[in-house]
Structure formats: structure tokens, C-alpha cells
Amino acid sequence: MNRPGREVYHLPVMVTEVVGLLVTKVDGTYLDLTAGGGGHLKALAEVLDEKAGLYAVDRDPAAVQWVERALAGFLQFKKVIKAAFGDIAGVVAQFEEKTFDGIFLDLGLSSRQVDEGERGFSFQSDGPLDMRFDTETGTTAADLINILDERELGKLFKTFGEEKLASKIARAVVRERQKKMILTTAQLREIVLEVVRPPYQIKSLARVFQALRMAVNRELEELQKVLPAAVTLLRPGGRLAVISYHSLEDRTVKNFFQQAARGCVCPPHLPQCVCGQKPSLRILTKKPVTPQKSEIEKNSRARSARLRVAEKI
Ligand SMILES: C[S@@+](CC[C@H](N)C(=O)[O-])C[C@H]1O[C@@H](n2cnc3c(N)ncnc32)[C@H](O)[C@@H]1O
Structure with a gap:
């Protein structure tokens, strides 16, 4: 690229x-x-x-x-x-x-915005799950990932990311966050990679991250x-x-x-x-x-x- x-x-x-x-x-x-x-x-x-x-x-x-x-x-x-x-x-x-x-x-x-890992937009670098365009106010991606229930998360991945495995990914997110809060892009990436098999992993990661970004910034x-x-x-x-x-x-x-x-x-x-x-x-x-x-x-x-x-x- x-x-x-x-x-x-x-x-x-x-x-x-x-x-x-x-x-x-x-x-x-x-x-x-x-x-x-x-x-x-x-x-x-x-x-x-x-x-x-x-x-x-x-x-x-x-x-x-x-x-x-x-x-x-x-x-x-x-x-x-x-x-x-x-x-x-x-x-x-x-x-x-x-x-x-x-x-x-x-x-x-x-x-x-994509290239600065600390903004949290990219699954290719590790950073806080932020994704806000306006860094001074509003809900972060970590807030949504840790607060929304499984059905809401699945709907978010499906609606804004058009992700086929939306419900499975949402279930995995909820399971993982019961063990430990999900606060970084690397944590979310790992969860998606556990659910999605090659060769679809990169596309699913892109869709899940896009969906969260769209929701965070409405x-x-x-x-x-x-x-x-x-x-x-x-x-x-x-x-x-x-x-x-x-x-x-x-x-x-x-x-x-x-x-x-x-x-x-x-x-x-x-x-x-x-x-x-x-x-x-x-x-x-x-x-x-x-x-x-x-x-x-x-x-x-x-x-x-x-x-x-x-x-x-
Ligand atoms: C693709 S970039 C624009 C690039 C620009 N045309 C240039 O030549 O550099 C999109 C920009 O829109 C801003 N943006 C996204 N949603 C916005 C919104 N609802 N209100 C204002 N700015 C927004 C982002 O922060 C980002 O800087």
C-alpha cells in the first residue's frame, strides 16, 4: 500500500x-x-x-x-x-x-488519522481503541465495545460493516470482555482473528473497524x-x-x-x-x-x- x-x-x-x-x-x-x-x-x-x-x-x-x-x-x-x-x-x-x-x-x-496508531483507527498498529475524529469529546470505540450488549454489537457490525460473521464476533467480544476489558486495537484484532478464518481475516478486520468508527462518529x-x-x-x-x-x-x-x-x-x-x-x-x-x-x-x-x-x- x-x-x-x-x-x-x-x-x-x-x-x-x-x-x-x-x-x-x-x-x-x-x-x-x-x-x-x-x-x-x-x-x-x-x-x-x-x-x-x-x-x-x-x-x-x-x-x-x-x-x-x-x-x-x-x-x-x-x-x-x-x-x-x-x-x-x-x-x-x-x-x-x-x-x-x-x-x-x-x-x-x-x-x-489512520497512520497515527494512538488514534486507534487502524488494526495494523496497536493503540487505544479510540476512533474519535474529535479527540476532545464523545464516546470512544472502547466505550462501545465494553458497554453495548451482544445483540447491539452484532447489529453494529452488520449494519455499518456489512460483516457476515457479525453475531459470532459480537459473541466473542462479550466473552473476552468478561475476562478483561477490551481497551486496545490489538485486543480487538485478536478476537476477530480467533473468529474469522483465512483468507477472510483482513476483510473482516476492515469491516469491524469501519463499523466501530462509523458508530463512534455517528x-x-x-x-x-x-x-x-x-x-x-x-x-x-x-x-x-x-x-x-x-x-x-x-x-x-x-x-x-x-x-x-x-x-x-x-x-x-x-x-x-x-x-x-x-x-x-x-x-x-x-x-x-x-x-x-x-x-x-x-x-x-x-x-x-x-x-x-x-x-x-
Ligand atoms: C478524507 S479526510 C479529508 C481530506 C482533505 N480533503 C484533504 O485534502 O486533506 C476527511 C476529514 O473529514 C473529517 N471529518 C469526518 N467527519 C466529520 C464531521 N462529521 N464533521 C467535520 N469533519 C469531519 C475528518 O476528521 C478528516 O479530517
Whole structure:
């Protein structure tokens, strides 16, 4: 796997595609809701002119600090704040601009977060079972692993990880935690390896860790909250671009875009519309945009990326 070194926070994915589809006005106002290492922000700053405004958000205080420094030299860059994008309305109240020509989401986690063992995101290194994007608050993965009952754990692994052996893994977790609390990624890894046989072990580990991360950070809830809120903050003709990295997220984005492009939510058996809802988006990517082969060769973490873009009507 190609991994950026520590001096590279994160290799941004599909930069050319994002910039090309998101930017409609070089003097416009843009909002990046997943600032990360600021790779997309920098690429945007480079094509925008000096009258443009670039705002950013990340839930991870380390990312916010990094972006403050990395973007400091760009006149277009106005502000980055630490917040969860699900609270976008409250977030925007802290910016000078309240509406945008483009809003961007690059879901999931950064390479820096994966590579720092002490964040607990990776089953490849030993660290505390944390997995919070926001290291200052909230429930950790260890809390969930030690508190949820067997049925809840099984449901979590199944729903967010689509893991076939979810119930067996949940049973093993509960059995092990009766002997000793499960506090590290290595402990959880061992439990999964006991239950799952080769050659499926790595895939199951990835699914179990993904499921926990999604639950800890309430990722689907955040996404479901941000999508409609983002549309209300877009100016007419403004664009919403979302990169997702697994099918649960991509499906959520796709369904939201389709619903917003349709407008009417009346049941199909009604002869005419009674809800009166008008379309609010025009979909610009009938199929999701995926990275070029050459990008995946350079950055294996790009391989599952799907970019969808829609324009406010
Ligand atoms: C894939 S990285 C973004 C990388 C970035 N585009 C770049 O070029 O470096 C995803 C980022 O989103 C942040 N994030 C995830 N969920 C979030 C949420 N609900 N609110 C705000 N930030 C979130 C993570 O902390 C992480 O830094």
C-alpha cells in the first residue's frame, strides 16, 4: 500500500475532478466541510482569484491546526473552525459569508488519522481503541465495545460493516470482555482473528473497524443531516460535491440527490402531486466519478472513492 510520509498529512483524492466540477466562479465563496490536511483547499485556492472566499471545517482539532498553518499564505483562505458538519447551520453563523457557490465533503478519514496508531483507527498498529475524529469529546470505540450488549454489537457490525460473521464476533467480544476489558486495537484484532478464518481475516478486520468508527462518529447521521442543510446554504447555481468511500455513504448521497432532483415526495399511486415540493438540485454526475487508474497506482487509498456532484436550481 502506498502511504504518504508523515510530512504529507494526506494525499487528496480526485483533485482535478473536484476543482473542475465544484468551481463555477473564480471570485466565488466556497466551503470545505472536511478540511483534513487541506489538500483540496489548496487546490481550490490556487484556481480562485483574490476576491474569492474559502472557508473550512473539520471535527479533528489536529486537522484544524494543520490547515490554519498550511493555508495561511492564501488570501482566499478566510477561516477554519473545529466543528462537526452535521451542525453546519451553527457553524456558518461563525463565518462572515452565510451562503456559498460550492460546498465540498470528502468523507471518511485522513491518512494522518489512520497512520497515527494512538488514534486507534487502524488494526495494523496497536493503540487505544479510540476512533474519535474529535479527540476532545464523545464516546470512544472502547466505550462501545465494553458497554453495548451482544445483540447491539452484532447489529453494529452488520449494519455499518456489512460483516457476515457479525453475531459470532459480537459473541466473542462479550466473552473476552468478561475476562478483561477490551481497551486496545490489538485486543480487538485478536478476537476477530480467533473468529474469522483465512483468507477472510483482513476483510473482516476492515469491516469491524469501519463499523466501530462509523458508530463512534455517528457518520451516517452526520451525512444525513448535512446534505439537506448544505443545499439550503448554496446560492442558486452553486454546487455540492461529495466524495464517499463505501457503499453505505455513496447510497445515502445518491438517494438524497435523486430525491432532491425529483422534488415531489407523493406516493406514486396519487394521480397528481399534492406535496408541492419542487426539485432543488440538478444532478451533474449521472454515474459517480471515479479516480483514474494512474491515481490509484500512486495512492491506493483512492481506489474506493466515488464523487457525486449536484447543482442548486
Ligand atoms: C478524507 S479526510 C479529508 C481530506 C482533505 N480533503 C484533504 O485534502 O486533506 C476527511 C476529514 O473529514 C473529517 N471529518 C469526518 N467527519 C466529520 C464531521 N462529521 N464533521 C467535520 N469533519 C469531519 C475528518 O476528521 C478528516 O479530517
